[in-house]
Structures are given as C-alpha cells and as structure tokens.
Amino acid sequence: MEGPKDLKEVVLEIAKKAKSASKTLTSLSSGVKNEVLKRVAQKIRENREELKKVNEKDVNQALLQGHTKAFIDRLTLSDKVIEAMAKGLEEVAQLPDPVGEVVKMWKRPNGLMVGRMRIPLGVIAIIYESRPNVTIDAAGLCFKSGNAVILRGGKEALNSNLALADLFRQTLKEFNLPEDAVQVIPTPDRTAMEYMLELEEYIDLVIPRGGEGLIRFVTEKARMPVIKHYKGVCHVYVDEEANLEMAKTIAINAKCQRPGVCNAMETLLVHEKIAPKFLPDLAEEYKKYGVELRGCPETLKLIPWAKPATEEDWYAEYLDLILAVKVVKDIDEAIEHISKYGSNHTEAIVTENYSKAMKFIKEVDASLVLVNASTRFNDGGELGLGAEIGISTTKIHAYGPMGLEELTTTKFIAFGNGQIRT
Amino acid sequence: MEGPKDLKEVVLEIAKKAKSASKTLTSLSSGVKNEVLKRVAQKIRENREELKKVNEKDVNQALLQGHTKAFIDRLTLSDKVIEAMAKGLEEVAQLPDPVGEVVKMWKRPNGLMVGRMRIPLGVIAIIYESRPNVTIDAAGLCFKSGNAVILRGGKEALNSNLALADLFRQTLKEFNLPEDAVQVIPTPDRTAMEYMLELEEYIDLVIPRGGEGLIRFVTEKARMPVIKHYKGVCHVYVDEEANLEMAKTIAINAKCQRPGVCNAMETLLVHEKIAPKFLPDLAEEYKKYGVELRGCPETLKLIPWAKPATEEDWYAEYLDLILAVKVVKDIDEAIEHISKYGSNHTEAIVTENYSKAMKFIKEVDASLVLVNASTRFNDGGELGLGAEIGISTTKIHAYGPMGLEELTTTKFIAFGNGQIRT
Incomplete structure (x- = not known):
C-alpha cells in the first residue's frame, strides 16, 4: 500500500461523509439546531480542564519548535478563550435561522407562483491557522446554517482541534444526528489539503483564513469557489x-x-x-x-x-x-x-x-x-449580522462580513396547478 | 521574443483594460446604458449583410473541417438569429437596472444606518462554444448590469465574434464610454484561455457555457469563482x-x-x-x-x-x-x-x-x-427574471437561472454621524 494513495482515500471519505451528513442538516428544525449548540457549549465548559490538558501538548510542542510569543498566545486555550467559545455558541443559538426563509415570491402570468427559498450551501471547508477556537466558532456557524463543515486548522493545533470537534461530534451523536456534520482533517500533511481542494463534487465552498500565502495557495488549488480576503488596506x-x-x-x-x-x-x-x-x-x-x-x-x-x-x-x-x-x-x-x-x-x-x-x-x-x-x-x-465567519472581499454572493445568511444560497421554488410550457 | 510570453501579455493587457473600463461602468446611469443597448441593436440591423459575409468565412472554414450539420447550424448567423440578437438587446434595455438598488437598510443601536447596495461584480469572463449570438447576448447582459466582459467563444466563430463585438465597441466609443467594456480574446489559442483563468486580480467571475469537457477544464484552471452547470438530469x-x-x-x-x-x-x-x-x-x-x-x-x-x-x-x-x-x-x-x-x-x-x-x-x-x-x-x-446568461448549479449566490440581478453582488453601506468603536 502506498502512503499518499491512502491519504487521498481518507480525505475523499471525509468529504463523502460530510456530503451525506449535509443532507440531514438541510431540513433540521431550528429548535433542534439550537439545542445542539447549547449542549456543545455546556460540554465545552464541563470539559475545560481536559481541553486545557490536550492544548498544553500542542503548546509545549510549539514552544519546542521555537514559535513566537504571539503565535503561542493564539494557540493557547485559556479559560477566557474557552468561555468565549461556549458563549459564542449560545449567541449563535439565539440568532435567527436563515434556512427555509422565502426571500421573495411572485406570480407569473400563467399563474405559477415562483419564489426563492434560502437553503444551506451544503459542505463548507474552513482552512485556518493556529487559533483552535476557530474550530468551534466555524462549526457553530456552519451547523446553525445547515451546512456540514470540514475543518483544517494549523498543524500545531491539531490535538486541540480534534478534541474540540470531538465534543461537537459527541453531542450530535447524543441527538441522533450524523456526527460527520463536523469533521477535522486528522493529519497535518499539507497534501491532504490539496486533495481536499480537488473535491468540488462534495465540497461547495472553501473559506481560507490566515496569511496571504495560505490564501493564495488555496485559491490556486481549489476547484470550488473560494471566499477570502487577502488584506485590508x-x-x-x-x-x-x-x-x-x-x-x-x-x-x-x-x-x-x-x-x-x-x-x-x-x-x-x-x-x-x-x-x-x-x-x-x-x-x-x-x-x-x-x-x-x-x-x-x-x-x-x-x-x-x-x-x-x-x-x-x-x-x-x-x-x-x-x-x-x-x-x-x-x-x-x-x-x-x-x-x-x-x-x-x-x-x-x-x-x-x-x-x-x-x-x-x-x-x-x-x-x-x-x-x-x-x-x-x-x-x-x-x-448587526450576529457572529461572523470572516470578511469576504471576493466579489461573489458574500461581499463583506459573512454571517449565517452568507453561508446559505437560495433555490427557486414554484407552486403550480398543472402549468406546462408551450 | 518568445510567442507564448507575448500571448500572456496580450491576455493580461485585455484583463487590465477590462478592469479599468469596469470602473466607469459601475456608476453609469441606467438611461445611458439603455441608449447604448438600443443603439447596438440598431447597428446590428444596419450591418446585417456585413455580419453575414464575415460569418460566411467562419462557416466555410467549418465546412472544410467537416463539422456536423448541427454544428454549422449553431455557427450560422441567419437573418433570424441576427434579428433575435437585436431584439434581445432591446429587451434587456427594458429590464430594470439592478445596480444601485439598496436591498435592505437597518439601524444599529449606536444610530449607524447600515444597508446593502447592489453593485456590479466587475469583470466577467464568458467562455462559450460555437454560437456567435452569445457574444451579443452576454455582452448586453453584462453591460446592463455594469460589468465589463471578456468573451472567449469557439475558435470556429472567431471572425463572427470579433465583428459582433466591434459593433458594441463602436457604439461605446460614440457614447464616449470605454470600448474595452466589451472585448473578445482575439486568438483561438487555448493557452490564451489558460492565461486568462489565472488573472483573478482582474477577473471576478468566469461563466463557462458548453460541453462538460470545457466546463471541467475551466473549473480546474480558474482561480476566480466559476459559475456553471455540468448537466441537467x-x-x-x-x-x-x-x-x-x-x-x-x-x-x-x-x-x-x-x-x-x-x-x-x-x-x-x-x-x-x-x-x-x-x-x-x-x-x-x-x-x-x-x-x-x-x-x-x-x-x-x-x-x-x-x-x-x-x-x-x-x-x-x-x-x-x-x-x-x-x-x-x-x-x-x-x-x-x-x-x-x-x-x-x-x-x-x-x-x-x-x-x-x-x-x-x-x-x-x-x-x-x-x-x-x-x-x-x-x-x-x-x-420572470427577463433574459438569462445561463443556469447555475454552482451553490453560490446564483443558483438557478442567472438574470441581471445575478450578475451583481451587494456591498455594505453605512451612514453615520461620527460613530466610533469602543
């Protein structure tokens, strides 16, 4: 067995499982989604000491590698950061659910009622650097907007990211929901990210957050739309x-x-x-x-x-x-x-x-x-959008801060009584 | 001088000129845009015989190359197709202009009035196959929605496409507007398309229309968002x-x-x-x-x-x-x-x-x-969207038929009276 080929399969499997999970998420009621978010918040608080312990491993490793103090700060799950994650999820639970909203509806001359209904994008991949709290913030926003999420954080934060995602996955399981709605790419290997960026059939959108180098790399490799901003001048x-x-x-x-x-x-x-x-x-x-x-x-x-x-x-x-x-x-x-x-x-x-x-x-x-x-x-x-997953300067549907609504699109719906085209 | 390097520069120049033209288009009044569209329609009718003559060259070449009858049909600018192009432009002139519409506006607790204003995407590249009428249809929709367009049609239709775009460009010049708002990639060389797809700094969106092979090629190479649909099952x-x-x-x-x-x-x-x-x-x-x-x-x-x-x-x-x-x-x-x-x-x-x-x-x-x-x-x-530039199954802001509104995005606008962040 060749190593690289295995990795490709691992990533493909993750993407397929995300797509499958996203189908359940699409029609999940807002009430259930909010309960899940509040329960994850509770679990984060309950597991504070364990999270800090796992995070310590990442931090110690990063210290050995001689990372800067600013880097270590971003990597560290302090009590404050942990509480902010839990509170963030509770805030997202309070926000209105965009999914299912009928944005507009009009009548055609033939009597067909045509409208646009807000739906999740499907599967969103978030690529970020060293802050493990992004794992929870991004997962919360994607989940509330009905999207499955694949998280690929910085390699230095891998243990912390896995532990955080695991709390989310445990909760999904408790609620009898597909745990693969939240997945972390379980390897620091950059090739895994490259494989992921080819899977446009399963992944609908990629949001890279981080330095310009990372963002340019993702933009170049990705076959699906990328929402990003390079810098703010x-x-x-x-x-x-x-x-x-x-x-x-x-x-x-x-x-x-x-x-x-x-x-x-x-x-x-x-x-x-x-x-x-x-x-x-x-x-x-x-x-x-x-x-x-x-x-x-x-x-x-x-x-x-x-x-x-x-x-x-x-x-x-x-x-x-x-x-x-x-x-x-x-x-x-x-x-x-x-x-x-x-x-x-x-x-x-x-x-x-x-x-x-x-x-x-x-x-x-x-x-x-x-x-x-x-x-x-x-x-x-x-x-006034509530929490955001980032700011987009990509001239596509989300231009500016991206809240829950910006993680959805609309499909057309039409109610007829036998209309055909002549 | 190396050939390929020159071609790269030609394409870069086109993209830069499109970006520059798009800046003028952004704040053009609907009245002027409609007058331009109606004048292009008139010019198309006036130049019917010349257009047919140029098109004949393309058709004869295609016949020599042994293309199918269906292909030749699509390539041919008949009186009917020419009239349909002119009429299409007049219809687009009648449609409401989406640019400048304030979609929503709300007040923040600090008194800041925040809204979303519809703006053009900027520069749109359209990649299509053998139908030369797409040149005019796409240029009309892009122009009305305030976007500059770069057109890359099938190599067999190159002379026809250049002649059609030229009528649009002449009209822009008459109105003292940047003619580079409508440009055709002047070479059948596929490498030119590849170069173009790398220019995410200048091109905001690519819409490929045609067979699955072409669309997959564009999706793989493009660094900017691609709006497409592979097939309709x-x-x-x-x-x-x-x-x-x-x-x-x-x-x-x-x-x-x-x-x-x-x-x-x-x-x-x-x-x-x-x-x-x-x-x-x-x-x-x-x-x-x-x-x-x-x-x-x-x-x-x-x-x-x-x-x-x-x-x-x-x-x-x-x-x-x-x-x-x-x-x-x-x-x-x-x-x-x-x-x-x-x-x-x-x-x-x-x-x-x-x-x-x-x-x-x-x-x-x-x-x-x-x-x-x-x-x-x-x-x-x-x-009920009026004319369309295609149907998107990309899960991004345009999901479904794309009319004028789908060729725009929104920017945030905010009216304050001295608000600062504390």
Whole structure:
C-alpha cells in the first residue's frame, strides 16, 4: 500500500461523509439546531480542564519548535478563550435561522407562483491557522446554517482541534444526528489539503483564513469557489467640508483602537484645503498614541517629524501603529487613490457635504463604504449580522462580513396547478 | 521574443483594460446604458449583410473541417438569429437596472444606518462554444448590469465574434464610454484561455457555457469563482395522490416539448400504487412522440416494449427522446433517488397532497423545485427574471437561472454621524 494513495482515500471519505451528513442538516428544525449548540457549549465548559490538558501538548510542542510569543498566545486555550467559545455558541443559538426563509415570491402570468427559498450551501471547508477556537466558532456557524463543515486548522493545533470537534461530534451523536456534520482533517500533511481542494463534487465552498500565502495557495488549488480576503488596506478620506472634531475622533479610532486587525485604517487621505489646519493638530494626537507617520511631500511640510512615504507605503497593510498620510486635491483624487491602492475592504469619508457623501458611497468599491464613521465597524457583530465567519472581499454572493445568511444560497421554488410550457 | 510570453501579455493587457473600463461602468446611469443597448441593436440591423459575409468565412472554414450539420447550424448567423440578437438587446434595455438598488437598510443601536447596495461584480469572463449570438447576448447582459466582459467563444466563430463585438465597441466609443467594456480574446489559442483563468486580480467571475469537457477544464484552471452547470438530469415524481391527467400532461411536456435542452425531464419516477394505472396509458402517449423508454423491472412488467434500464441510465442526460422510468415505493425513495442521481438542476413533483408537496419543496436540493408544473420552466424568461446568461448549479449566490440581478453582488453601506468603536 502506498502512503499518499491512502491519504487521498481518507480525505475523499471525509468529504463523502460530510456530503451525506449535509443532507440531514438541510431540513433540521431550528429548535433542534439550537439545542445542539447549547449542549456543545455546556460540554465545552464541563470539559475545560481536559481541553486545557490536550492544548498544553500542542503548546509545549510549539514552544519546542521555537514559535513566537504571539503565535503561542493564539494557540493557547485559556479559560477566557474557552468561555468565549461556549458563549459564542449560545449567541449563535439565539440568532435567527436563515434556512427555509422565502426571500421573495411572485406570480407569473400563467399563474405559477415562483419564489426563492434560502437553503444551506451544503459542505463548507474552513482552512485556518493556529487559533483552535476557530474550530468551534466555524462549526457553530456552519451547523446553525445547515451546512456540514470540514475543518483544517494549523498543524500545531491539531490535538486541540480534534478534541474540540470531538465534543461537537459527541453531542450530535447524543441527538441522533450524523456526527460527520463536523469533521477535522486528522493529519497535518499539507497534501491532504490539496486533495481536499480537488473535491468540488462534495465540497461547495472553501473559506481560507490566515496569511496571504495560505490564501493564495488555496485559491490556486481549489476547484470550488473560494471566499477570502487577502488584506485590508483601509482608508479614511477627510473632506474639506468635514467636521474636523469628528474627523479627528474617527481618524484616531480607525488607527489606534486596535491597529492589528484588517479593518483598521492604514492610509489617511486629507483634502488640501483643510490639511494645514487639520494635520498638525491630529499629528499631536497620534504622537500620544505612539503612531509613526509616513507622509507625502505635502504632509511632510505640515508634520516635520513624519517620515517620507514610498510607493510601497500606499499599498501597505501595516497592522501596526504606523499610518501613511496623503494630501489630495479633491474627492476625485481620493477615490482614484483608493481604487488604485485599496483592497476593496473598508473605506470611509468624513464630510458634511451631502453630494460628496453620496458620491463616495456610490463610487467606492469596497465591501463596506462608510460616511462619518470609523472603518472599525466592518465586522459582522457591529453591522448587526450576529457572529461572523470572516470578511469576504471576493466579489461573489458574500461581499463583506459573512454571517449565517452568507453561508446559505437560495433555490427557486414554484407552486403550480398543472402549468406546462408551450 | 518568445510567442507564448507575448500571448500572456496580450491576455493580461485585455484583463487590465477590462478592469479599468469596469470602473466607469459601475456608476453609469441606467438611461445611458439603455441608449447604448438600443443603439447596438440598431447597428446590428444596419450591418446585417456585413455580419453575414464575415460569418460566411467562419462557416466555410467549418465546412472544410467537416463539422456536423448541427454544428454549422449553431455557427450560422441567419437573418433570424441576427434579428433575435437585436431584439434581445432591446429587451434587456427594458429590464430594470439592478445596480444601485439598496436591498435592505437597518439601524444599529449606536444610530449607524447600515444597508446593502447592489453593485456590479466587475469583470466577467464568458467562455462559450460555437454560437456567435452569445457574444451579443452576454455582452448586453453584462453591460446592463455594469460589468465589463471578456468573451472567449469557439475558435470556429472567431471572425463572427470579433465583428459582433466591434459593433458594441463602436457604439461605446460614440457614447464616449470605454470600448474595452466589451472585448473578445482575439486568438483561438487555448493557452490564451489558460492565461486568462489565472488573472483573478482582474477577473471576478468566469461563466463557462458548453460541453462538460470545457466546463471541467475551466473549473480546474480558474482561480476566480466559476459559475456553471455540468448537466441537467431532471426528474418528475408522480405521487400516488397525483391528478393523473395533470401528471400525464406534465410528463409529456417535460420530455417532449424540447428534449434537447437541460431542463427537459430525463427520468420519470412513479409511485407503485398508481403505476399500474398510470404507466401503460402514459406509455401509449409517449409512443406517439417516438420516445424510447428504459425501465426498472417493475416498469418492464407494465410496459412490455420498454427496454431494461441499466445503472448508467439513472445518471444519463439523454437530451433526446429517451426516458428512464422507475417505480418507487414512496416519496422518500423518490427523494433519495433524486439526491443520488440528480444534478441539482430541476425537480418536479405532481401531487394533490399538501404535506408531500411541501416536503418535496423543502427537501429536494435543486436550483428549481416545482410542484405540479413542468421542469421546462427553469429558464430566466419563464421564471420572470427577463433574459438569462445561463443556469447555475454552482451553490453560490446564483443558483438557478442567472438574470441581471445575478450578475451583481451587494456591498455594505453605512451612514453615520461620527460613530466610533469602543
């Protein structure tokens, strides 16, 4: 027997079992789904010490391999992370179930009643890196939306992921439901992921979460649709007619409230007319937060301590207390800059001018476009979708934060009384 | 200079120009778009003779290569096909413009007004085979929905496709719009298509239309989402509580009205209780249409002249006057059969029983599920979407016929008055 061939069969078996489980999930009542989610939450709390013990193995191994402190932090299942997972599931249980909703219904001239009904996608594969809590968060959202899930986490978290998924599977069994609705690829071998990405017959969607390298790899190999975002190069444009106090508050919040996330601002664009008044004042504020500024020549004249920005800075996703600053001559230049350097993630304008607000909303192509609010709102919870499984900048049905509804599609349904086509 | 490298650059250039053109299209008014479409229609009529002359070159070449009559038929731009293209554009001009529609809007506790606004996908690549009229039909739908389009038709239709696209491009120029909103890959070289499928940075969606081989090739190579359907293995299930007259009419229509299309019925499932009464009568009717029947053992007992069905018959998309017939013991066996052998395309039940109708609607996974109506209704026009660019069985935002709305997505928009995240 050849090793690789076996692995291929193992992965195929997982995908087939997921597809089969997904058929039961499609017509599961919301009540049962919510009970399952609450029971998994309970089980996670009950098994806290065991989970920590298993996780310790992963952490010790990672320490031996010399991983960074940030990496170890993400890998660790602390009491806080464990409680957050349990609570997350309870929150998902509270959210409305999108499956079965009839989105629209209309009548055709021949009397046929035609509608669109929300249905699960089927089988979703989630590929992620070192955070084991994604195992539970993703499984909960997929399950509530009626989808089977195949989880492929970072190899360093494999023991933790298996233990977490096992609690979900035990619960499914208790409820007499197919445990294969939640499966973890049981090997760190990257080839397994490659095999999985070929199985478009069984897997309907892949969501990779992690570094750009991983996402590019998945996009290249996958035969099924991939929903992803590479990076968030988000801008705030402060217009000449902005309320400058508001602009300052938003600019500080967008950069400093949590600089390491994808919806933090990376470049600030300022109208040339208000730059001399606005920028020096704002720069003082940024100094207090320890933000390094990298400016265009105009900016440098106004903020002598800023560093000169290079072409690369306009493309940069710093994820850090660094900000690129550019003075623009008008809203058109701002929109052009965003179109060239932005990443279709989150873009904001600060202005009191109605026409410019509406122009920005219409013309800027990003998964969230805001007027007079911080870029930090691009988040399923903040926008009112409930929990999210990620933010998509793929221009497909889910563009922006993906909540439960974004894990479904619609089928057409038609009620007739004998209609035929002539 | 190496040939292949040049070709790669040509394709990259096309994709870049399409992306750039798509930016103008995003905020084009519906009025201007409609005027353009009507003008292209006019131009097509004015240039009828020239189009036929160019097409003749393609046709003569294809004849020399010994293509089948059916192939030549599809390739030929007859007066009828030319008029249909022009009329199609005028119809698309009449359809509502989906771009800019705010699908939903809600208020967050902090006062932020959040909504979803319909936007074009961006750049759509259409890969098709020998019908040159697809060039105009697809370009019209993409343009109306604000998308730039890259067309890659069959190599035998290249001259015709270029001539048709040129009329669209001339019109765009007249209106001072970017002509690169409509482009044809100017070479029959398959490598060009392969290069194109790698350009996920510039192309947002690929729609392959044609044989299973082409579609599988595109799915394998493409890095961007692919919307497709391989085949339509559509079923009609006649329940024990069906109105048998209605069932007969629907079964005849679904198989015989146009057997060569994807929404024609390929397998008939009949409840065992009514089979002895229903099937012999129906078989007589099918005989008149010259339909060959291939049945399960139960069917063979009732219709002696039917041929025995093999396992392959249950998977078959005949696209011909051939029908597989199976007697089932109940609705569950019917749904299981559909789940195993169906292609998620179109499925119908005939029944007077309310609970069974609703069970079928809920549990069957297909892009259109019907009660008491013919499978032939799975068509954008018939369902009320206006023109369609194809039918998708990809479980992504467009599942079923794809009209204008299915060529768009939504972005989030948010109107604030200074909201920041705390």
